[in-house]
Amino acid sequence: MMNQKLKKIFTHSLFNLFLIGILNVSAVHAQSWPQSRISFVVGFAPGGSTDIAARVVAQQLTIKLGQTVVVENKPGVSGVVGNNIIATGKPDGYSFLFGSGSLASGPSLMKSLPYDVMTDFVPVAQLTVVPTIVAVHPTVPAKNIKEFVDYVKANPGKVNYGSAGSGSLQHISGALFEKMIQGSMVHIPYKGGALANSDLVAGRVHVVFGPIVELMPFVSSGAIRVLGVTSLTRSASFPDAHPVAEVVPGYEMSTWHGVFAPKGTNPEIVDAMNKAINAVLADPPTRTRLIALGLDPVKSTQQEFTKFYFDEIKRWKELVNIAGAKQE
Numbered sequence: 001m002m003n004q005k006l007k008k009i010f011t012h013s014l015f016n017l018f019l020i021g022i023l024n025v026s027a028v029h030a031q032s033w034p035q036s037r038i039s040f041v042v043g044f045a046p047g048g049s050t051d052i053a054a055r056v057v058a059q060q061l062t063i064k065l066g067q068t069v070v071v072e073n074k075p076g077v078s079g080v081v082g083n084n085i086i087a088t089g090k091p092d093g094y095s096f097l098f099g100s101g102s103l104a105s106g107p108s109l110m111k112s113l114p115y116d117v118m119t120d121f122v123p124v125a126q127l128t129v130v131p132t133i134v135a136v137h138p139t140v141p142a143k144n145i146k147e148f149v150d151y152v153k154a155n156p157g158k159v160n161y162g163s164a165g166s167g168s169l170q171h172i173s174g175a176l177f178e179k180m181i182q183g184s185m186v187h188i189p190y191k192g193g194a195l196a197n198s199d200l201v202a203g204r205v206h207v208v209f210g211p212i213v214e215l216m217p218f219v220s221s222g223a224i225r226v227l228g229v230t231s232l233t234r235s236a237s238f239p240d241a242h243p244v245a246e247v248v249p250g251y252e253m254s255t256w257h258g259v260f261a262p263k264g265t266n267p268e269i270v271d272a273m274n275k276a277i278n279a280v281l282a283d284p285p286t287r288t289r290l291i292a293l294g295l296d297p298v299k300s301t302q303q304e305f306t307k308f309y310f311d312e313i314k315r316w317k318e319l320v321n322i323a324g325a326k327q328e
Contacts, residue, residue, distance in 0.1 A: 033093050033269050034067040040098040040259070043082025044164055045075040047194030049211035053128055053257045053295055054098040060280040071098070075191040078102055078165030080113065087115035091264035096273070097121065100130075101255035102168045104309060105316035109167035121260040123309045124270050125277040126300040128257045128290065130211045131235050132173065134227045134244060135219065137203045145228040145247040148207075152183040160186040162196030162205035169255040170196060172316070173209030173230060175323035180248050200224055211255065212238070212294030230254065235294075253319075256298070256312075258305060274302045 038061070040054050051073060058069040074082035079102045086097040097103075099121075107117055115121075134145065140159075142148035152159050163170030166189050178185045188205050190196040193214045200208045201223045208215065209230065218224045219238075228244045229235045230253040244251045259277060261270055280286055281297045290297050300308065 031268075033266075033272060034065055036067060036094060038065070038067055038069045038093075039095045040069060040071050041082045041085050041095065042071055042073050042098050043075060043079030043102075044073065045192030045194055046073050047197075047214070048164060048192045049130055049213045049255075049295070050098060050100045050257060051192075051194070052213055052293060053290070056286065056290060056293070056295075057098075057127060057277065057280060060283065060286050061276055064276050064280055078106070078110075078167040078171075078189070080106065080110070083121075084114045086260060086262050087120040089262045091262040091266070093261070093265055093269035093273075095262065096124065097260040098257065099260055100169070100257050101312060101316070102164070103260070104312035105167045105172060105320065107313065108317040108320040109171075117313060118310070120263050122263055122265050122270055123306040124259040124261050124302060125274045126256060126258045126298050126305040126308060127277065127281065128295040129298055130169075130213065130255045130257065130295060132169065132209060132211050132230045132253055132255070133215060133219075133235070133238060133241060134177075134207065134209050134230065135200065135215050135224045136207045136227060137200055137205070138223075138225055139203055140206050140225070142227060143225070145242065145244050148227050149181050149183070149247060152178065152185060153181065156184040157186060159206045160188050161207045161209065162188045162190060162199055163208070164193040164196060164210075165189045165191060168193070169211070169253065170209050172319055172323055173253045174207070176253065176319060177209065177244070177248065177251065179323050180251055209253065216294055257295075258309065270302055274300075274305075 040058050042051050042054050044050050054071045058071050061069040074085055089095045106113055142151045161174040193210055196208055197214055199205045201218050219226055226238050226241050229241050230244055232243055232245055232252050278299045281299050287297050
C-alpha cells in the first residue's frame with residue numbers, strides 16, 4: 001500500500017515538474033522574442049491602403065524590435081488568400097496578418113470561408129482608422145454628391161464602381177450608396193485597391209469609394225475628382241469636400257487596419273507585439289507620416305482591439321444587410 005502511495009506521489013511530482021518545464025520554456029521563448037525575421041502578410045496587392053500602412057509600420061518595428069519586419073503581399077479573393085495563410089500558420093510569433101475591415105466583413109459576404117474569423121485569429125493591436133472619399137474620373141459630369149446622385153439615378157446600370165474585391169470597404173461603400181439613393185451601379189471587383197484606382201485614372205471605372213491614402217496622389221495630380229467624404233465630418237486632407245451624409249442622410253463608412261496572430265500564439269508574444277506597435281504609433285515622426293498619408297493612428301490594448309474587432313463583425317453584418325450586397 002505504501003509503495004503504491006509513494007508511486008502516485010512520485011508520478012504526480014514528475015508531472016508537475018514537466019508542466020513547470022513547459023511553462024519555463026514558453027516564458028524563455030517569449031522573453032527572448034524576437035530572434036529572427038518577422039513577416040506581415042497583407043492579403044492585397046502592393047499600393048493599396050493596407051499595404052502602405054503595413055510598410056510604414058514594418059519599417060519602424062524593424063528598428064524597435066531589432067529584427068527585420070517584412071511585408072509579404074498575398075492577394076486574392078478579397079484578402080482571403082492572405083488571411084488563410086495566417087489562420088493555418090504556425091503560432092510561433094514570427095508570422096502575423098496585417099489586416100483590415102474586410103476581415104470582419106468576410107463572413108457576411110462570402111458563401112464560405114476556409115477559416116473562422118472569430119476563433120482562428122488573435123487580435124493583437126489596432127493601428128489606424130482610415131477616412132474615405134468618393135472620387136470620380138473627370139469624364140463623369142458630376143461636381144458634387146448631389147449631382148452624382150442625380151447622374152446615377154438618371155443612368156441606371158451605366159455607372160460602374162471599382163473595389164479592392166468583394167467584401168472590401170469600397171464594395172460595401174458603393175453597394176450601400178446605391179441602396180440608400182435607390183439607384184443602380186455595377187460593381188467591378190479587383191485584387192486590391194491599387195488596381196481599382198489605376199482603372200479609375202484610366203477611365204475604365206467611373207467611381208471609387210476609397211481610402212484617402214490610396215487616392216491622394218491622383219487627386220493631387222488632377223487625374224480624378226473628389227466629390228465628398230464618407231465620414232460625418234469634413235476631412236483635414238480635403239476640407240472643401242462635403243460629407244456624403246449631407247445629401248444622403250445616415251450614410252457613413254470607414255475602415256481600419258490591425259495586426260492579428262494565428263490562434264495559439266503565446267500570449268506574452270502577443271502582448272510584446274502590442275506594446276511594440278503602440279510604441280511605434282506614439283513616435284511623433286511616424287504619427288505625422290501616417291496622418292500625411294491619410295491614415296489616423298489609433299493606439300489600443302490587446303483587449304480593446306479584441307472587443308472592437310468582434311463589434312466590427314456585427315457592424316459589417318448590419319451594413320451588408322442594409323446594402324443588400326450579394327454573397328460571392
